[in-house]
Amino acid sequence: MASLIITATPVAGVKVIQRVSRGDERGSLARLFCQKELAEAGWHSPIVQINHTLTREPGMVRGMHFQHSPHAEMKLVSCIRGAVWDVALDLRADSTTFLQWYAHELSADNGCALLLPEGVAHGFQVLQQNSELIYCHSAFYTPEVEDGVHPLDPELAIEWPLPPHGLSARDQQLPFITRAFSGVRC
Numbered sequence: 001m002a003s004l005i006i007t008a009t010p011v012a013g014v015k016v017i018q019r020v021s022r023g024d025e026r027g028s029l030a031r032l033f034c035q036k037e038l039a040e041a042g043w044h045s046p047i048v049q050i051n052h053t054l055t056r057e058p059g060m061v062r063g064m065h066f067q068h069s070p071h072a073e074m075k076l077v078s079c080i081r082g083a084v085w086d087v088a089l090d091l092r093a094d095s096t097t098f099l100q101w102y103a104h105e106l107s108a109d110n111g112c113a114l115l116l117p118e119g120v121a122h123g124f125q126v127l128q129q130n131s132e133l134i135y136c137h138s139a140f141y142t143p144e145v146e147d148g149v150h151p152l153d154p155e156l157a158i159e160w161p162l163p164p165h166g167l168s169a170r171d172q173q174l175p176f177i178t179r180a181f182s183g184v185r186c
Ligand SMILES: Cc1cn([C@H]2C[C@H](O)[C@@H](COP(=O)(O)OP(=O)(O)O[C@H]3O[C@H](C)C(=O)[C@H](O)[C@H]3O)O2)c(=O)[nH]c1=O
Pocket: 051, 053, 062, 063, 064, 065, 122, 123, 124, 135, 141, 168, 170
């Protein structure tokens, strides 16, 4: 019996992963990751790092981050406390959905996660106080090839449910997409 239900999104390769919660009188059990089940969703490499973020205030935004090849990474982003508006932005030069974004509410209650292929930037906005995310990464954190685009870029027009605030100094300096941007290759 499946422990993860996979649903495609309008952005190529980005999937919503719904955790099946198995409850009893003590509480519940759900699986965060399964290589076998997520192979169907396109997860093709071992997890090499798992990160955890706590973001305190509703409205705070982190992103839009990605890593360049050869350290381009798949991410599985799961919310284990609170709720976030999770955004995937397709930066792949050869993608049919280049520069398109997709957002999904992830929460501890709805048990949803978002799977992002390599070349898709990730960001999120906190919807509830003290929201926590778990990230499974298929590539090691490599600052030399880390990059990003501005989450408030008017050309991308990403919809944020709340007035964005609390961007890090780094995120505030991220570039807007220009006409010269031809995408990333993974
Ligand atoms: C990602 C990462 C960061 N760091 C260090 C670098 C900084 O000193 C500090 C915070 O990093 P950063 O400001 O990049 O963290 P966020 O802004 O939360 O970015 C994260 O959230 C966005 C939305 C993502 O999708 C990325 O996976 C992730 O970068 O942790 C590490 O030491 N290891 C790591 O793996």
